[in-house]
Amino acid sequence: MCDNIKVAARLRRPLLRESDSILIAKVKSENTISIGRNEKDECKTFQFDHCSTYSDNALEDQEQLYELLARDYLLHALDGYNTCIFAYGQTGSGKSHTMTGSTQCPGIVPRICQELFEVRDLYESSDDQLNTQFKIRCSYFEIYNETVRDLLGREKCRIRERPDKTTYVEGLKEFEVFCVSDILEYLSQGNERRVVGATQVNELSSRSHAIFTIDIEQQEITPLGHTLERKSSIKLIDLAGSERASASKTTGEHLKEGANINRSLSTLGRVISTLAKTKKPILIPYRDAALTWVLKESLGGNSKTCMIACVSPCDYEETMSTLRYATLARNVKTSAQVNAHELPDGREQILAMKAQLEELQKALSQVDNQRAIGERMEKIKLTNQFLESRIEQERDLTASYYKKWAQATSERDSLMLLVGGILGSVQETQVNALRGQLSSLKFRSEKFGQRLDLECNELKYDSGE
Numbered sequence: 001m002c003d004n005i006k007v008a009a010r011l012r013r014p015l016l017r018e019s020d021s022i023l024i025a026k027v028k029s030e031n032t033i034s035i036g037r038n039e040k041d042e043c044k045t046f047q048f049d050h051c052s053t054y055s056d057n058a059l060e061d062q063e064q065l066y067e068l069l070a071r072d073y074l075l076h077a078l079d080g081y082n083t084c085i086f087a088y089g090q091t092g093s094g095k096s097h098t099m100t101g102s103t104q105c106p107g108i109v110p111r112i113c114q115e116l117f118e119v120r121d122l123y124e125s126s127d128d129q130l131n132t133q134f135k136i137r138c139s140y141f142e143i144y145n146e147t148v149r150d151l152l153g154r155e156k157c158r159i160r161e162r163p164d165k166t167t168y169v170e171g172l173k174e175f176e177v178f179c180v181s182d183i184l185e186y187l188s189q190g191n192e193r194r195v196v197g198a199t200q201v202n203e204l205s206s207r208s209h210a211i212f213t214i215d216i217e218q219q220e221i222t223p224l225g226h227t228l229e230r231k232s233s234i235k236l237i238d239l240a241g242s243e244r245a246s247a248s249k250t251t252g253e254h255l256k257e258g259a260n261i262n263r264s265l266s267t268l269g270r271v272i273s274t275l276a277k278t279k280k281p282i283l284i285p286y287r288d289a290a291l292t293w294v295l296k297e298s299l300g301g302n303s304k305t306c307m308i309a310c311v312s313p314c315d316y317e318e319t320m321s322t323l324r325y326a327t328l329a330r331n332v333k334t335s336a337q338v339n340a341h342e343l344p345d346g347r348e349q350i351l352a353m354k355a356q357l358e359e360l361q362k363a364l365s366q367v368d369n370q371r372a373i374g375e376r377m378e379k380i381k382l383t384n385q386f387l388e389s390r391i392e393q394e395r396d397l398t399a400s401y402y403k404k405w406a407q408a409t410s411e412r413d414s415l416m417l418l419v420g421g422i423l424g425s426v427q428e429t430q431v432n433a434l435r436g437q438l439s440s441l442k443f444r445s446e447k448f449g450q451r452l453d454l455e456c457n458e459l460k461y462d463s464g465e
C-alpha cells in the first residue's frame with residue numbers, strides 16, 4: 001500500500017531568553033502554520049497533515065501531540081506495519097522535548113512504550129479465546145560524526161545490507177523487555193550515554209542522531225484455531241539539530257560535529273527531494289550518509305513514516321528552511337505492508353512431528369539391524385579361522401598316521417616273506433614267536449587303520465561337509 005510520509009509541524013513555546021524576540025511563526029489551524037519576518041511582513045503559510053502549537057500547560061501539549069499524531073503509529077505497528085517517527089528541526093527547536101521529554105513532561109517515546117505495555121497486558125490477560133502473545137525487544141544507537149555507536153552495548157557498529165537490499169546495524173544489542181519499566185530503563189541508560197554538548201543556542205544540545213527501535217512480535221490464535229504471526233518495528237528518531245555555525249557560535253570539536261550533522265541532514269534533504277520528485281527512482285543517494293543509509297526502509301520502503309518538523313517561534317531563517325524541507329517530505333511515498341503470516345496450525349504440526357518420528361525410528365532400527373549383522377559376521381569369521389587352523393592340524397596328524405601305517409604294512413609284508421622262507425628250517429618255538437610278532441603287527445596295523453578313519457570322520461564333521 002502506497003502512503004505519503006505524514007508531516008506535522010510543531011511550534012515550540014518561546015523560551016525565557018527569547019522573551020524580547022519578535023514572534024515570527026503562528027499556528028493558524030490544525031493544518032496551517034504561517035510565518036513572517038515581523039507583523040508588517042506578508043506571511044507565508046504552509047499546509048501540513050497536522051500543526052500543533054503551545055499552551056500554558058506543557059504536559060497537556062505533550063499529551064495532545066501523542067493522542068492526535070503519534071498514537072496511530074503504535075496502532076499501525078500493532079497491526080503489523082513497520083513505523084517510524086522522526087523529529088527534525090534546528091538546534092533548540094524542541095526535538096528532544098517532543099521525542100523524549102522529561103519525567104514530568106514525557107514525550108512520544110515513553111508514551112508509546114507505556115501504551116504498548118498496556119495493550120500487551122490487556123490482550124494477554126483477556127479470557128477471550130482469541131489470545132495474543134507478545135515478544136517485545138528494544139535497541140538504541142546513535143550516529144555521531146558518521147559513526148554508529150550502540151548506546152546499550154560497547155561496540156561501534158557497521159551498517160550492512162541484506163540480500164533483499166534492506167539495511168541493518170550489524171552486532172547491535174537487542175534486549176527483550178517484559179514490562180514498561182524495563183524498556184524505560186534501557187531508554188534512560190541510552191540517553192545518558194548519548195553525546196550531548198552545550199552550544200550557544202541550546203545548553204543540552206544533542207550532537208548525534210539517536211534511533212530507538214522497538215521490535216514487536218505477536219502470535220494470535222485466530223477463531224479458526226490458526227496461529228497468525230505479526231512482526232513489526234517502531235523506529236523513534238531524535239535527529240541532531242541543524243545549525244548555522246555563526247548562530248550557535250561553535251568552535252573546534254563542536255564545529256566538526258556541526259559540519260557532520262549538517263552534512264548528514266543535507267543528505268537527508270537530497271534523499272527526500274529525490275524520492276519526492278521521482279516516481280521510479282533510479283539512484284537515491286542513501287549511501288551518502290550513515291543516517292540515510294540506515295533509514296533507507298523508513299524513508300522509501302516498507303514503513304509508515306511521520307516527520308515532525310519542530311520550529312522555533314523566533315528564528316525566521318531557520319524556521320523557514322525547516323518548513324520548506326518538511327513541505328518536500330510530504331511528497332515522499334513509502335510502500336508499507338503488513339508483516340504477517342499464518343503459522344502451520346497445531347494439528348498439522350503434530351502430524352508432521354509424528355511422521356518425522358516414524359522416519360527416525362525406521363532409520364534407527366536399520367542401524368540396529370546393521371550392527372547385529374556386523375556382529376554375527378565377526379563371530380563367523382572367528383569360527384572360520386578356528387576351523388581352518390584345526391583342519392591344518394588334522395592334516396598334519398593324518399599325514400603322520402599314513403606314514404606310520406605304511407611303515408607297519410611294509411614291516412608286516414617283509415616279515416610274512418621271512419616266515420614263508422624260513423618255515424622249513426626253524427624250530428617250532430621260533431615259528432610260534434614269529435607268529436606272535438606277526439599277529440601283533442596285524443593288530444597294530446588295524447588299529448592305525450581304525451584311528452585314521454575316525455580322524456577323517458571328525459575332520460569332515462568340523463568343517464561342515
Ligand SMILES: Nc1ncnc2c1ncn2[C@@H]1O[C@H](COP(=O)(O)OP(=O)(O)OP(=O)(O)O)[C@@H](O)[C@H]1O
Pocket residue numbers: 011012013015054058061089090091092093094095096097098202204205206207239240241242310
Ligand atoms: N513545546 C515545548 N514546550 C516547552 N518547552 C519546550 C518545548 N519545546 C522545547 N522546549 C524547551 O526548549 C529547550 C530546547 O529544546 P530541546 O532540547 O528539545 O531542543 P532540540 O531541538 O532537541 O535541540 P538540539 O538539536 O540542540 O538537541 C529545552 O529546554 C526544552 O525543554
